Amino acid sequence: KKNMATSASAARLCRLAGRTVSSLSYRDRTAVSLLARRCYVTTSTRKTLQFRLDERTAHSSLDLFKKNTGVIYRILGFDPSQVQDNPERFRDWAVVFGDEKITSGRHYWEVTVKKSQEFRLGVAEALMSRDDCVGTNSSSWVFGYAQRKWFTMTSNKIVPVTLVGKPDRVGILLDYEAGLLGLVDIGKPAIIHTIRVQFKGPLCPAFGLWDGELLTHSGLEEPEGLK
Structure with a gap:
C-alpha cells in the first residue's frame, strides 16, 4: 500500500x-x-532501439568486435567448418543481422562507415533466407555503397542515390507503420533518400560488408527535424 x-x-x-x-x-x-x-x-523521451550484432547470423568472413557493435571483413575469413553451424547463420554472403526484432514504431540508429568502401545498410525480415544476400530479394531493403557511389537495393533492383562524397557516419531511420526507410545525413540532419515499402512481419537491422569495417551506434534519439 x-x-x-x-x-x-x-x-x-x-x-x-x-x-x-x-x-x-x-x-x-x-x-x-x-x-x-x-x-x-x-x-x-520515447523508447530507443538498442541492439548489438548477432554473432549467430554472421557469415564466416565477418568478425565482430567492440562488444558486438562493430564488424570487420576478413578476406580469408574462417573456414566455415570452424564456425558453429546453425540455421541463423548466413552461408554464402558476408551479412550479419542486429539482435533485435522490430514489429512496430519509429526507430533510428547510426553507422560509422569511414573504414569501408563496400557495404550495405538497412533492414531485412527476420526470417529472410540465409542463402540470399541483403538487397537481392523482396524481404530486404538496403542502402549500399560501392565503387564510390550510393544506391538503394531490393529485389535485386538498384536505384542510384544522389549523394556527393562519403560521410564518415550515416543514420538509418525506420518507421514501421509508415513504411519508410531513410538514409540520414547526420550533419544537417536531413533524410537523403527514402525507400517506401509496406513492411510485414518482424524486421532486423541488416548489414552486408565486403571491405574494411562498420561500427553501429544504437540507443540513439532521432534527430530533431526529420520527417
Whole structure:
C-alpha cells in the first residue's frame, strides 16, 4: 500500500509540474523540483532501439568486435567448418543481422562507415533466407555503397542515390507503420533518400560488408527535424 501511495503521489506531482510553479505551495514546489527530471524522462523521451550484432547470423568472413557493435571483413575469413553451424547463420554472403526484432514504431540508429568502401545498410525480415544476400530479394531493403557511389537495393533492383562524397557516419531511420526507410545525413540532419515499402512481419537491422569495417551506434534519439 505504501508503494501504491508513493506512486500516486509521484503521478500527482508530475501533473502539478504542468502548472505554474508559483501557484503551488512551498511543499509541492520542493517535491516538484525533485521529481521534475524523473517526470521529464518518463514522459518526454520515447523508447530507443538498442541492439548489438548477432554473432549467430554472421557469415564466416565477418568478425565482430567492440562488444558486438562493430564488424570487420576478413578476406580469408574462417573456414566455415570452424564456425558453429546453425540455421541463423548466413552461408554464402558476408551479412550479419542486429539482435533485435522490430514489429512496430519509429526507430533510428547510426553507422560509422569511414573504414569501408563496400557495404550495405538497412533492414531485412527476420526470417529472410540465409542463402540470399541483403538487397537481392523482396524481404530486404538496403542502402549500399560501392565503387564510390550510393544506391538503394531490393529485389535485386538498384536505384542510384544522389549523394556527393562519403560521410564518415550515416543514420538509418525506420518507421514501421509508415513504411519508410531513410538514409540520414547526420550533419544537417536531413533524410537523403527514402525507400517506401509496406513492411510485414518482424524486421532486423541488416548489414552486408565486403571491405574494411562498420561500427553501429544504437540507443540513439532521432534527430530533431526529420520527417
